[in-house]
Amino acid sequence: MAAPYGLEVSRSCEECALKKQGFFCNLPQPALKTLDAIRLTNRYPEGAILFVEQEAPRGVFVLCKGRIKLSMTSSEGKTVILRILQPGEVLGLHAVVSGRPYQATATTLEPCQVNFVRREDFLRFLSQQSAAMLHVAEQLSNSYEDACEQVRSLGLAHSVSEKLARFLLQSSAGGEQTTQGIRVRMTMTHEEIGQAIGSARETVTRTFAEFKKNHVIAVHGSVICIPDRTTLATLANT
Amino acid sequence: MAAPYGLEVSRSCEECALKKQGFFCNLPQPALKTLDAIRLTNRYPEGAILFVEQEAPRGVFVLCKGRIKLSMTSSEGKTVILRILQPGEVLGLHAVVSGRPYQATATTLEPCQVNFVRREDFLRFLSQQSAAMLHVAEQLSNSYEDACEQVRSLGLAHSVSEKLARFLLQSSAGGEQTTQGIRVRMTMTHEEIGQAIGSARETVTRTFAEFKKNHVIAVHGSVICIPDRTTLATLANT
DNA sequence: GACGACATGTGATCGTCGTCACCCCTGCCT
């Protein structure tokens, strides 16, 4: 399945092209060519840090393979997970555009393949390929919406159940429909879920237990079944 | 001081031009001309709603005069204030670019003068004036950073004192330096501050009292004096 | 199979803050 991919810079990221939303992949041909010439492909082990909060923008990253965690950390070590990025998604765009520091820290959750374009190269590319600018704006809009969703979750919910229900609804967006409801593979630990919804690990465990007891969800190993989305939506107050 | 401004669409928003950051004002001349031709100027009374959360994007708004509140509301009526916009700032840009609904509700806090450009007109304008696209991207980056700041405040702080300190630090950014420290006019009510930092009105009142007792701030009517920013920063854990 | 590392499950405790209830003050309207 996973063909060996060389490190040489070659045709535009086949991995990405497979995904439905290979953001920079649906550009006009000449733009793609230019982009290919200035991008570097890197591979990172699990736990690698692409950039950290407050760092000056070095460039943009496009995730080709693997998953990356985008998080913010307070001085006392408390962490908020902004989102988990899937292949095809872009990182660091806003910092490169605005010239201001990265807002979050990007950490690989598994071995990753990542394309990188240096800031100067990327800005030059943008000034030449004006069509690409629209993609950038769309990307930034996506990021903004994600952040808004996070604010909604953290700011408007008044219980952990509500936030967890919201979180499960979001996570189940990509799940497959079966006769027992929607099935999703939950790759995050309770600890990480807690950081995503702003609560302690133990509380996540307890709330999960409560959901199971009330048959809102069913858990089989790392797979979660949601028999009825609407009950979850009720809990989420969406 | 405030010259009478007609409703006719004329030279590019003098009000905005006065402000340091009249976003769409520092565009090349031809772009400005085009923009002038497609924009409409409206005036709204206090409490008017420009758009609501979930509404399909009608267009972009540029605030010329007055202040506008950007907020999100839950089904039970709980509200989060994302930010208060000052003259020169843009609203609804991300929705217009992405074509997805507005993420927040925009309400005037006082009588406002607002420029409006219909979505179709704006998109056509952008496709013709590629230089403007960069401004759009910068704007979106700003919005994203604001949202991140909100997430940081709501997600990383573990006490109301911390969030209030953060909030005061942000608010005091535009304050004037005096011998007694920084002076800022606080135009928001305790209720609104509570909505901005995600806490109850009474708690805001109490935390303010605590800050006053510890001489972290001094309040004279609607003016707040911050003798020492660093103590506030310590409380904020920044 | 034994061990260690990490994830999950569960009880007990305690503080923060949301909620309710009420009072006071100021400004505004008539």
Place this chain on the structure above:
DNA sequence: AGGCAGGGGTGACGACGATCACATGTCGTC
């Protein structure tokens, strides 16, 4: 002046969830 509304101040109370502490489970490695 009287009345009213909205903002601010304050006490009492209770719930939710953070925190600590420890038990159990699961997986990969030697």
